[in-house]
Amino acid sequence: MSILRTKELSKIGYTNDKARSLVINIMSRFFKHHTKNQIIELLINIKNNPEAYVADEQVGKIAETFMDKVKECSFKTFDLLQESGQLKIYGSKEIDHGAKKQMELAMSLPIVAQGALMPDAHTGYGLPIGGVLATENAVIPYAVGVDIGCRMALSIIDESGSYFKRYSHQMKMALKEQTHFGMEGVPANPASHEVLDSPIFQETELLKRLQGKAWRQLGSSGGGNHFVEFGEIELYEGNTLGLSPKKYIALLSHSGSRGLGANVAQHYTKIAMNTCKLPREVERLAWLDLNTEAGQEYWISMNFAGDYAKACHDVIHQNLLKSLGLQALAKVENHHNFAWKEQLADGREVVVHRKGATPAHQGELGIIPGSMTTAAYLVMGKGVENALHSASHGAGRAMSRQKAKANTTASALKKVLSNAGVSLIGGSVEENPMAYKDIEKVMQAQKDLVTVHGKFMPKIVRMNKD
Known part of the structure; x- marks a missing residue:
């Protein structure tokens, strides 16, 4: 047998690197006495009718690479989606047109069973921030988001407001010394946590x-x-x-899975977009079938990134409380960039993506923050099925970062902070309170989704400077 070249394989439809590699290995091992024409004919037959060869001991693996064909998108109208109950929007008046359009496109995918848009929603990449999407046996990396497992964590401390008057300097110093932000935000003395010893790091080459x-x-x-x-x-x-x-005094943090989650998101989004070809306007919503190797790898990696995000919050809270000699009475946490396997009202198992949305099942606790000068709320979910058991993840942006930077000065931000009695360490005008929606309006728009159990007001805030 003469060796088949890449160009020859491409001509007959073998454009996938995995398929080409399998062809070269399998043909040289089992078909070395066949002519090139015989092999090409066989490969064409496998491509055109993979179901007939998938059980074959020798070429079954080649056939498998052609089994995961993308379903053709049948676009539906936005009005029809809302009328059918397939999509529910909360706080529609405060949501920009771009976010609604993105949700409309997402809902048109053939794998989608149900969707909801939260009142803090705004335009994002692929799925809007505040978008909740239920899919059947498929996961969309970009509907989870780049910062996988982005998380809120609240520690409630047995101290009253007078603690701030006595120890505000120590609290500021603790935040400066014990917290680290951004690309260069690496602790001088790396922390220890059981997550670092997890065998899951050995599950895939990427995680290694x-x-x-x-x-x-x-x-x-x-x-x-x-x-x-x-x-x-x-x-x-x-x-x-x-x-x-x-x-009570409380410590509140918001962060995700850092470089680990970002790399997982980028890696599997690329695979999804290469294997699930969609029209340009929805190409970032390419999905991975959970029955495929890539789908399983992403699912394992996504869940592990969530565990890692939790570990980061564990370390932050432990270090800060220890440095100040404080102890937590209670701790509440939740993810808001993640996907879960759940059941719809009709019993179907689906994958619920919450991109910037808080899980709000019946009795489930969560935290919904506003901005650096406005309230955050401790809430309990009511388990509303039309909302896919979800609520907002915050106030939501009213301005893009670029617009916020162009419309706000550092002196204006200082005045807002002073009037609110908030001290800011780091931070930037891009995150100024005026760049966000009114958290009170957002909470009013989702009063049917959650019950409020507590109201948190920030006093000393630490953020990345840039």
Whole structure:
């Protein structure tokens, strides 16, 4: 047998690197006495009718590469989606047209079963921020987001507001010394956590390569809207934590899975876009079938990135509380860039993507922040099926970062902070409170989705400088 060249394989439809590699290996091993024409004829037959060869011991693996064909998108109208109950929008008046259009396109995918748009929604990449999407046996990396497992964590401390008057300097120093932000935000003394010893790092070649980065960045926070802050939380009567209804000092953090999650997102988005060819306007919503190797790898990696994000918050809270000699009475946490296997009302198992949305199943606790000078809310989900058991993940942006930078000065931000009685360490005008929607309007728009159990007000905020 003469060796088949890449160009020859491309001509007959073998454009996938995996398929080409399998052809070369399998043909040289089992078909070395066949002529080139015989082999080409066989390969064409496999491509055109893979189902007939998938059980074959010798060429079955080649046939498998042609089994995952993309379903053709049948676009539906936005009005029809809403009328059918397939899509539910909360706080529609405050949501920009671009976000609604993105959701409309996402809902047109043939794998989608149901969707919802939260009141903090705004235009994003692929799926809008605040978009919730239920798919059947498929996961969309870009509908999870780049910062996989982006997370809120709240520690409630047995101290009153007078603690700020006595120890505000120490709290500021602790935030400066114990927190690290952005690309260069690497702790001088890397933290230890059981997540670093996880055998999951050995599950894929990508995770193996990322173990060193994960070790260096453990306990750090991202840039942009990520923060660590001390504030005061008022717990309401009958709060689910079982704590006395009064005001407490609290520590609140917002961050995700750092470089680990970003690399996983980029790697599998590229695979999805190469194997799931979609029209240009929805190409970033390419999906991975959960029955494929890539789909399984992404699912394992995504869940592990979520574990890593939790570990980062664990380290941040432990270090800060220890440095100040404080202890937490209770801790509440939730992801908001993630996908979960759940059931719809009709019993179908689906993958629910929450890109910038808080899980809000019946009785489930979560945290919904506003901005550096406005309230964050401790909430309990009501389990609303039309909302896919979700709520907003924050106030949501009213301005893009670029627009916020162009429309706000550093002196104007200082005035806003002063009027709110908030101290800011780092931060930027891109994250100024005016760049965000009114958190009170957002909470009003989702009063049917969550019950409020406490209100947190920031006092000392730490963010990335750029």
